[in-house]
Amino acid sequence: MIRFASLQSRMTALYLAAFGLVMLLVAVSMQWAIASSAEDKVRSELESSSKVIDRIWSMRTQELQSVAGPLALDFGFREAVASDDTATIRSALGNIASRIDLPNAFIVKYDGSVVGMRPEQDSSYNEELWDRLDSGWHSGALRIGDTTYQAVAAEIRAPGLIGWLVLGRKLDAGEMRDISRLSAIPVSVSVVRRTEAGRWVYDRDGRPVADRNLAALLARLEEIGAASGQTSQRMGGTMVLARALGESDGVATTAMMLDFSIDDALAEYDGLRLAVLLSGLLGLLVMAFASASLARRIVRPIVALEKAAQALERGEARSLPVLSSDEIGKLTGSFNAMAEEIVTRETRIRHMAYHDGLTDLPNRARLREEIDHRLAALEGGGSEPFALLFLDLDNFKITNDTLGHRVGDQLLKLVARRxxxxDDRTFVARTGGDEFCLIVAGQDVRLRAAQIAAMAIEQVNEPASVEGHFLRAAVSIGSSEAPEDSTSAEDLIKHADLALHAAKAAGRGRYRRFTADLDTNAHKRRSIEVDLHNAVKNGEFELYFQPLFNLAKNRFSAFEALIRWNHPKKGLVSPVDFIPVAEDTGLIVPIGEWVLKEACRQAATWPEDIRVAVNFSTVQFAQSGLVNMVFQTLATSGLAPDRLEIEITESLFLENTGSVREVLHGLKNVGVRIALDDFGTGFSSLSYLRKFPFDKIKIDRSFIIELLQEDEAGAVVKAITDLAAALHMETTAEGVEEPEQVEALRAFGCTTLQGYLFSKPIPASEAAKLVNGEAAAELRA
Known part of the structure; x- marks a missing residue:
């Protein structure tokens, strides 16, 4: 199948094909009409020639009859025939033949004998000839010997019938040529005859008529009878007409065939056919030119539409002039409207893709583009150094959780505006949640970045009324510089993020610039994270226990379980190093579950009056099923619920206090004791002690260390112990290292003491000895 590269060529080819088909149909129709006309004309001409030949045949027959009749009536001739006067007969026949140039003349006596012009023509009897004469035959084609004649017969009576006079003219090739010359068209004339066997043969040489079509034509001539005279038929490129010349019993026995070439007749139409061909070719050329012009005119606006669509695909807006009101014009108008809508939508989508939906500031993707652009310009020497400042709102989650997301969103918009x-030169982006980013450029970029950071901290911290709430936001900022810190976008972002985390760790509401040690610490933290996964899988953790001394009972009454990590290469790793990483990665959940199970298992082997305390992280409290996990652990270990003490810190209450209260009450329902650890150092609130079911308050070691040096520290400790007693709660003092501290705490009414004065954290095996009184002396500090 032919494929076209363009619509224009396809349309041109279609028009040409349609015109060519029409011209072909016209040519075929004309050829058919010419052929039909030529065939009809040839048949008509042959019929006309047949009539002329028939007329000539009749005239010659009359000529022969005009001679034969008078001679047959001549008295002397009849006497000669009656008396068998052969000499007289021959003389009379010879005179007649010489007078009209007859090749043959003879008489047939009634007895069947034949007397001719010459003695060799005589014969005793010709039965076939006698039968035909006796049946009344008087003219037509007559076969005498090996020759066919146009002959006539006249009866000889004296007075009765005594014979017949027969005159004949040969129907040979010369006669046929003479006859054909008399036709208006150049016909070919031949004579055929029917043999006794019923087959037709050529009279000239006796060859059988082998052509089936000719044989069928002669057979049809036999069927229609000699009286009807003639029939015609087209045979290939020739028209043939057969005319009966002689008959026997009404059936043609001799026939003349006239044939004329139809191709010769068609030759006169060659000029017309050539004219039609030339006209068709000329018309095809004209049509090709017209088709190409029309197709070009139709396709031109379509091509323009295609180019405009390609430009639109590349993001280029292009409008086309509407030059007509037809379908193409309407299509162009629709395309212009569609293109305008697409450009508008693409612009809107691109804006949405590169801008934050809430604040309409550039988003993280746009920030990355800007960083890459500035780094490329910096590398080419066409840009100033710049600093990347990461900002994160402090305690924004509390605002969202307590006042709702609507207030939180409005606060974010306010911060974005500020x-x-x-500064007009500063690029500002929101990278997600409560995080923003600034790009500050300048020759003295470090100073400028510090100034912008200070301004940001100050401006963001300005109080504002949001949705009827008086709010004061705070922000921590970390920065990295290009090209000093890095010329890689990934590294600049990572370094600024590390500096931001360092600022938060330093107390929030601060600005911190990236330094190399932050990167070192980050790598160290990453290494710890990787090793922690292996530690959980390989069981590298171990529990140590630090005893709590009961002042009233004057003995150890409980142990705090403390985790230790036996690293295969680094040895013991401090919890200070790996617990924060475990909390950030979520590994604290499986680690904390292991600690609880192991602590309960160990405590179940101790005396029933010895409790065990286990620290729980805020991350663990965020997991569903915590109460059920504790219950299952107690049931599995066999430890009584009141012998387990769960320690939590005040930071837990910065999360959802409703869910925390629900979990704590669930634990209390199980029978577990709850202790508030490090009381007095964080966001201490008396409402916590009233709302939550605490059994114990653990006083932070910072107050115990200063107990003997500062009166204020003693006053705080005294206040805490009095408050706990009023709320029916126990108190534990952490970090006791001196005997004098013991006496002071005893005087304040403290319940239990914990510190190096009594024992450092010890392995589980040593703890078991201690509760059994086997190693008390050795373990005292």
Whole structure:
């Protein structure tokens, strides 16, 4: 199948094909009409020639009859025939033949004998000839010997019938030529005859008529009878007409065939056919030109539409002039409207893709583009050094959780406006949640970045009324510089993020610039994270226990379980190093579950009056099923619920206090004791002690260390112990290292003491000895 590269060529080819088909149909129709006309004309001409030949045949027959009749009536001739006067007969026949140039003349006596012009023509009897004469035959084609004649017969009576006079003219090739010359068209004339066997043969040489079509034509001549005279038929490129010349019993026995070439007749139409061909070719050329012009005119606006669509695909807006009101014009108008809508939508989508939906600031993707652009310009020497400042709102989650997301969103919009107003040259983006980013450029970029950071901290911290709430936001900022810190976008972002985390760790509401040690610490933290996964899988953790001394009972009454990590290469790793990483990665959940199970298992082997305390992380409290996990652990270990003490810190209450209260009450329902650890150092609130079911308050070691040096520290400790007693709670003092501290705490009414004065954290095996009184002396500090 032919494929076209363009619509224009396809349309041109279609028009040409249609015109060519029409011209072909016209040519075929004309050829058929010419052929039909030529065939009809040839048949008509042959019929006309047949009539002329028939007329000539009749005239010659009359000529022969005009001679034969008078001679047959001549008295002397009849006497000669009656008396068998052969000499007289021959003389009379010879005179007649010479007078009209007859090749043959003879008489047939009634007895069947024949007397001719010459003695060799005589014969005793010709039965076939006698039968035909006796049946009344008087003219037509007559076969005498090996020759066919146009002959006539006249009866000889004296007075009765005594014979017949027969005159004949040969129907040979010369006669046929003479006859054909008399036709208006150049016909070919031949004579055929029917043999006794019923087959037709050529009279000239006796060859059988082998052509089936000719044989069928002669057979049809036999069927229609000699009286009807003639029939015609087309045979290939020739028209043939057969005319009966002689008959026997009404059936043609001799026939003349006239044939004329139809191709010769068609030759006169060659000029017309050539004219039609030339006209068709000329018309095809004209049509090709017209088709190409029309197709070009139709396709031109379509091509323009295609180019405009390609430009639109590349993001280029292009409008086409509407030059007509037809379908193409309407299509062009529709395309212009569609293109305008697409450009508008693409612009909107691109804006949405590169801008934050809430604040309309550039988003993280746009920030990355800007960083890459500035780094490329910096590398080419066409840009100033710049600093990347990462900002994170402090305690924004509390605002969202307590006042709702609507207030939180409005606060984010307010912060975004304040950051944009800091400096016209600063690029401001929101990278997600409560995080923003600033790009500050300049020759003295470090100083400028510090100034912008200070302005940001100050401006963001300005109080504002949001949705009827008086709010004061705070922000921590970390920065990295290009090209000093890195010329890689990934590294700049990572370094600024590390500096931000360092600022938060330093107390929030601070600015911290990236330094190399932050990267070192980050790598160390990453290494710890990787090793922690292996530690959980390989069981590298071990529990140590630090005893709690009961002042009233004057003995150890409980142990705090403390985790230790036996690293295969680094040895013991401090919890200070790996617990924060475990909390950030979520590994604290499986680690904390292991600690609880192991602590309960160990405590179940101790005396029933000895409790065990286990620290729980805020991350663990965020997991569903915590109460059920504790219950299952107690049931599996066989430890009584009141012998387990769960320690939590005040930071837990910065999360959802409703869910925390629900979990704590669930644990209390199980029978587990709850202790508030490090009381007095965080966001201490008396409402916590009233709302939550605490059994114990653990006083932070910072107060115990200063107990003997500062009166204020003693006053705080005294206040805490009095408050706990009023709320029916126990108190534990952490970090006791001196005997004098013991006496002071005893005087304040403290319940239990914990510190190196009594024992450092010891392995589980040593703890078992201690509760059994086997190693008390050795373990005292």
């Amino acid at each position: 950051l944009v107003e800091l």
